[in-house]
Every structure is written in structure tokens, then in C-alpha cells.
Amino acid sequence: MKHLLAITSLCLCLACACSMPEIKGTAIVLGVSLYNITGVTNLTYCDDDARDIAKLFADQGYRVYSYTDSDATRANLEHALELADKTRPVVVYYSGHGLKLYSSTDGVAPGFYMLPYGFAENPGTSLVLHRENMLAIKDIEIKARELSIKHCIVIADCCYSGGFVDNMQGVSAIPGDYDPVLGKDLITYAELMGTAPGRFFTYSGNSLLIVLAASGSEEMSFESGAYENGVFTEYFLSGASTNADSDRDGYITTSEIYLYVAQCMNKYWNSTTQSQSNTEQIYLPHISDNAREYILFEANP
Amino acid sequence: MICVPVSVSSQEFLYEPGIVSLSIAGSALPLVSFETEYALLSQFMVEGELGIHIGNNVGGSIAAHAGLALPSLPARELYRYKGFEYYGAGIGVFLRQYPLSAWYFEYSLQAFADFSWQPETLMMYFFISLVPEIICTPKMLNWETLSFQGALRFPIHFHENFYSFGIGFTVRLLITPFAKVKLL
DSSP, X not given: OHHHHHHHHHHHHHHXXXXXXXXXXXXXXXXXXXOOOTTSOOOSSXXXXXXXXXXXXXXXXXXXXXXXXXXXXXXXXXXXXXXXXTTSOEEEEEESOEEEEOSOBTTBOSEEEEOOTTSEEOSSSSOEEOGGGSBOXXXXXXXXXXXXXXXXXEXXXXXXXXXXXXXXXXXXXXXTTOBGGGTBOOOOHHHHHHHHHHHHHHOOSOOOEEEEESSOTTXXXXXXXXXXXXXXXXXXXXXXXXXXXXXXXXXXXXXXXXXXXXXXXXXXXXXXXXXXXXXXXXXXXXXXXXXXXXXXXXXXO | OOOEEEEETTEEEEEEOOSEEEEEEEEEEXXXXXXXXXXEEEEEEEEEEEEEEEEXXXXXXXXXXXXXXXXXXXXXXXXXXXXXXXXXXXXXXXXXXXXXSSXXXXXXXXXXXXXXXXXXXTEEEEEEEEEEEEEEEEXXXXXXXXXXXXXXXXXXXXXSSEEEXXXXXXXXXXXXXXXXXXXX
């Protein structure tokens, strides 16, 4: 009888182990709507973005660390990176304010930054930036290398996020300030061919991160009351269903979902804003130029 | 001038291919690709090529090709190398050898400057490829101004941070408009 019980227990354990879905990787999700800083406009749907994205990745079998508002800090992101499975893909998603700094301010170098909670304080009359709480794309890359993370995908739904996409190998057909109304349309093949060889002969280095950015380096990113999400995030969520699986192989890669989001933003958001003469709200997403692409989702999990 | 004996109806002929020849080729290319610090993964390409070859037993070539690279097989860590279309032009050298056997051989080396276009990321890249090739013509498929050839090619693609190499299987139609056949 004891043997029978032991064998039954073993079979049950094996059955449980077999039916457990494989953890595909780690998703670290940050969304900041409420900054609680005088002089900084709060956002409306970034926390909703974070919750929806966290649910999406959890449903797809990722281990998720999700932080909203006052928990969405750089320290929490770095702590979650330390906890991530280093052998599997690590996805970092951020929704909140983005900053393009033109000149050195409060000791912060010019460049592009994500602004997690606590990025600044307002002791009286003006903002004081805290660089240690701000997040440049290089900060994530340095931390990832330090932790020996080789597979890291950064998704940023914030203003000027195209600045995080440092395309040094290839040339994107989408300009950093896309606006067809003002003649800043997609770059032609001939222009791309004129630029691409120069990149080949001057490039050196290796890009660890794959970056999907909601907007160009000169563009703002927008939320929509109709979607109750950021526009980019809305189409990202919708593409994670079967919609973005363009080659119908059952998997959605970073490239496929990027193209899907770009097409949707142009077809629905940009055409509407253009018809309403809000040309400053026309924008397109950007992606980094790695040779690799990652399988993010199963089309029918 | 090259003089190649051609067997037709048990008689011996001299085959002179002429100084200019044109080729149309199609290739299937199983390759392995890798990015620095990442895994070696297999990838498949198909390619079409047009060439003009000047010279008899030694000469030079000018060629244009276009191809399609499918995405690689995925790695265990859920990544793969992207697929792309590519277009390029190149130059090369060749050496033709006509042994007195049932097969003629040609050896060539071409270097191409290529542009690859990734339709899913709307991005263009430049890369360089080297293509050593061994071309074989069975006598039975060699007519006066036309011959069908088979080839093995060993392409090496140098992207900025990404490399591919492998073996290609090529079928080639060689047109030799100035060829002559003389009865021995």
C-alpha cells in the first residue's frame, strides 16, 4: 500500500511538472501616472498601460514584476533585473514621461531619459533633477551587462523615446520627426542607399538591447481617452493577439509586433489627427537595428 | 583561344566559347549565421543572378544579384536572426578548365556590395559578400551557344556585426553568343 501511495504521489508530481507552462522569461513593467511633483503634469493612463501589459506577459507565461506610480522607481527596476532569469529574455516595459535634455542641467548630461517616480523634486520655485533616479537607455544596458543578461528587450511608451534607439548599423525609413503634412515623409530607397554604406564602414560595437520606442527622437507620445491607454501600448496589446503574426507561424516576434503597431498608428491614429489638423500629434514608433529578433508571444497561447 | 573537343554523334569537334558569355543563375543557399556573442543558427536563402563574363580560360565578370533570406531557426533563448531581401552588384574573376573528360570545370570568385531591406522593421543595411564558386558543365548539356551548368558556391556574408556562410547549390544557364564548333 505504501508503495502504491508513493508511486501515485510521484505520478501526480510528474503530471504537475509536465503541465506547468514554461516560463518564457521575465517582464519588468513600470507605469507612472502620478508623479506627485509640483510643476510636473500627471498622466492619465500610464498605470493602466502597466497593468494591461503586466497581465499580457503573465498570460503568456512570463514571470512579471509590475510597478505603478510611487513603486515605479529605478531602484525597483534594478532590483527586479537582479531577480530575473539571466538565461531567458528579459523584457523591460516603461510608460510615463520621457525627457530630451538639450543641455546639462543639475549635473545631468544632455540626452534622452525615462522618468520613473522620484526623478525630481520641487523644493520651492523650480524642479531639481535627480540623475540617480532617472533612466537613460545606457543605464539599462550597463546593468544588464553587469548582471550577464544577454537577452534584453526594452519597450518604451514615452515622449522622445526614439532617442533610446541608437541605430548605428542600419538606416530606418522612418525619420525621427515624421510628419508627412510638413514634408517629413518616409525616407526614400535612394536616400537610404546613400546613407547605409557609410554606416557599414564606420560602425563598431555590439548592441545588447532590442528597443521598441513609441515615438521618434523629436516626437511626443500620446495617450487616448478612447483607448484608456497610450496609443502605442493600445496597438501593442492588440497586436499581441493573432493580429501581428504576419507570417502565420504561430509566434509574434519583436519585428512583427513593431510593424503591426506602426501600421495601426499610421492607419488609425495619424490619419485621424491629420484630418483634425493636429499634425503635431502625428508620430510613428521606432525599433533598434539588431540582427536578432525575439519571439515575444505565442499567437494562440 | 580555347579548343575543347565536343563529342556529338561519335564525331570530335572543337568548341570555342568566344570571349563574351552571359549567365543566368538560380541558387538555393543553406547557411549558418551568427552575431558576435550569440549562437550559430541555420538560415536559408534563395538568390537569382545575372552575369556578363569576359575572357576565355581566364577572365573577369560583372554580376547583379537579388535574393531573399528567410529568418533563421530560433535559438533556445527564443531569438532568431531576421529575414531580409537583398540586392547587389559585384565583380569577379574566373578560371575555366576544359579537361578531356565528360565534365568542364570553372572556378570563380566574386565580391558583391549589397543592400538588404528588412520589410518588417523598415530598415536598410549595407553588407559585403564574397562568393567562391565551382561550376561544372556536363558535356552532354553543352551546345554551341548554350550550356546548362551546375555549381557549388560557398558564400560568406559580412554584415556589420553579423556573419553568414554556407554552401549554395546553383543551376546556371550560360549563353555564349560567339561560340564556334569546328569539325576536327
